Amino acid sequence: MEMRRQLGELAPLAAGKSAELPPHREVGQMTVEEAIARRRSVRSFSPEEPGLDAAAQLLWAAQGITSEDGLRAAPSAGARYPLETCLACPYGLFHYEPAKHAVTKAQVEDVRAPLASACFGQTFIADAPLSVIFAAVHERTTSRYGDRGIRYVYMDVGHAAENLHLQAEALGLGSVPVGAFDDDAVAEVLRLPSDQRPIYIVAIGFRARA
Numbered sequence: 001m002e003m004r005r006q007l008g009e010l011a012p013l014a015a016g017k018s019a020e021l022p023p024h025r026e027v028g029q030m031t032v033e034e035a036i037a038r039r040r041s042v043r044s045f046s047p048e049e050p051g052l053d054a055a056a057q058l059l060w061a062a063q064g065i066t067s068e069d070g071l072r073a074a075p076s077a078g079a080r081y082p083l084e085t086c087l088a089c090p091y092g093l094f095h096y097e098p099a100k101h102a103v104t105k106a107q108v109e110d111v112r113a114p115l116a117s118a119c120f121g122q123t124f125i126a127d128a129p130l131s132v133i134f135a136a137v138h139e140r141t142t143s144r145y146g147d148r149g150i151r152y153v154y155m156d157v158g159h160a161a162e163n164l165h166l167q168a169e170a171l172g173l174g175s176v177p178v179g180a181f182d183d184d185a186v187a188e189v190l191r192l193p194s195d196q197r198p199i200y201i202v203a204i205g206f207r208a209r210a
């Protein structure tokens with residue numbers, strides 16, 4: 001993907017303000033088969049930042065709208081869409097708004113280091129230029145499916161995360177899923193609303209050169 005827009009464009013955005021993201025693309029440099037074959041968890045990242053175009057493409061692949069009636073890139077049990085998606089980068093913490101393909105700045109601070117601490121000191125999270133954090137509002141799914149909805153929420157996030165890993169690979173980026181963290185500590189760092197629980201984190205960036 002041609003990198004025309006810098007991630008740093010998000011820096012001047014004030015807390016609570018939104019920015020429309022560059023449009024997603026549906027044609028890329030790599031086949032889905034190549035992306036599956038090449039994907040490997042990466043835990044050593046170059047400080048080089050992916051562009052805003054790449055960040056936008058990743059968010060779209062995870063939770064973007066792909067139909068006129070509002071269905072998303074990843075399947076969701078009963079189309080209940082229990083996931084809320086955040087992006088942590090050097091320019092703050094952002095909430096993804098699928099309907100507008102926009103981000104809203106939730107925090108102006110770079111939360112990556114405290115986020116790494118909340119993930120039991122997995123320091124690569126502080127180094128990765130991007131981390132996508134999925135939080136769930138379980139009630140959206142359990143209100144229809146009862147207790148069985150709990151497992152559906154975790155199936156949903158697996159779909160969204162795999163889209164993210166394969167999209168990252170197709171953009172020439174590496175990624176790693178992170179499930180080991182202190183839920184309360186992550187919720188505190190991200191200042192999540194009380195109805196949201198963090199359930200999965202994906203750290204993304206260019207692979208460090210050996």
Ligand SMILES: Cc1cc2nc3c(=O)[nH]c(=O)nc-3n(C[C@H](O)[C@H](O)[C@H](O)COP(=O)(O)O)c2cc1C
Pocket residue numbers: 039040041042043122176177178179180181
């Ligand atoms: C549910 C889940 C949770 C994971 N949590 C972590 C984690 O907290 N930290 C980490 O470094 N890797 C984590 N991983 C990545 C696995 O260690 C990795 O997928 C596995 O070693 C296989 O390697 P591969 O991804 O390169 O195929 C997690 C993977 C899954 C599926």
